[in-house]
Amino acid sequence: MDTIPLLIPLFVLAVVSLTVAAGDDVGCPGAPSMSVEAACRKACGTQLMYDVCRDALRDVPDPSASHDVTEYALAAARGALASEAATMDVSIQLLYNASISGDEKAAYMECVQSYTAATEAISNVQGNLPICSFDGLAADYKNGLLHLENCRDRVIKLAASPLYAMVLVDRNKAVLAFFLGQLLGI
Template structure:
């Protein structure tokens, strides 16, 4: 009898964990939302909402992240998956800007342009390092302490680059940097749904 009670007690204590595994929960206590609801909650402007919907619409990418519910419920995904995907998309955007800047540096630039593009490449390295830490370490590991600060560490270098580009006459990188900054802000906004 005592052995049976012990077994029941162990099962009762393990039940919340077993339920979490059964529904595909990755980070305990994090809610699941449809894409539209996550974007509405995270975004304060139509521009950001549209960017959010474009970023998160690829269901197959969300499924690959391992955050999807089991059995599949295509309209509801753990918010952590949205934050990971947004961080990955921001990094892809950063890489495109770095490629463009590297291409410009191979051309004929005056000294001021060259110095500013070189500095931007360094700043993009810092931004990408922070977003890589967010996307590949902190979010997948459900480590949310310090997450807001890490997002800011990614944003500040982008804004520093923007300030440099604004001082150039019609830099083709300015618009790309603005998109990168918005993608970083979107990633941060989705991260805030985790309670950071």
């Protein structure tokens, strides 16, 4: 079990490298095109998620122009992965804090394992969007979310965890990625 925290940073580094290396020139047959505003309005039913969407897509060139929604889904998946990598790093650091209780250590270890699985699921999404392979993407999005929620359910039981707020942000970013993916008909 002690080898998991040692392997996780390598996995996260590989995911972040893939995130940085991929480009946004994506266009899939049959995918709708719309502006960032239209995509965020259509994908998000609450002001909170709309705000998360606008923030996630803030770097889209010429956001008022119509772009293939696949670009937005890919940008959101990248944002979710980057956020998950940062939370994973904090989880690992917390594991090595000698002053944490046994309950905290168990919760953070479970979060590391959950985040490993969530990152793998969202990495699958990120890998399949550019090649317009949408089969199984809904399951990948949902699996990623379930693993994030598993961590959330563990840290919410702790008296005060610095991880809780980060996990909620990660969940919102993963939900947004899923909502934007749904615009593709997945």
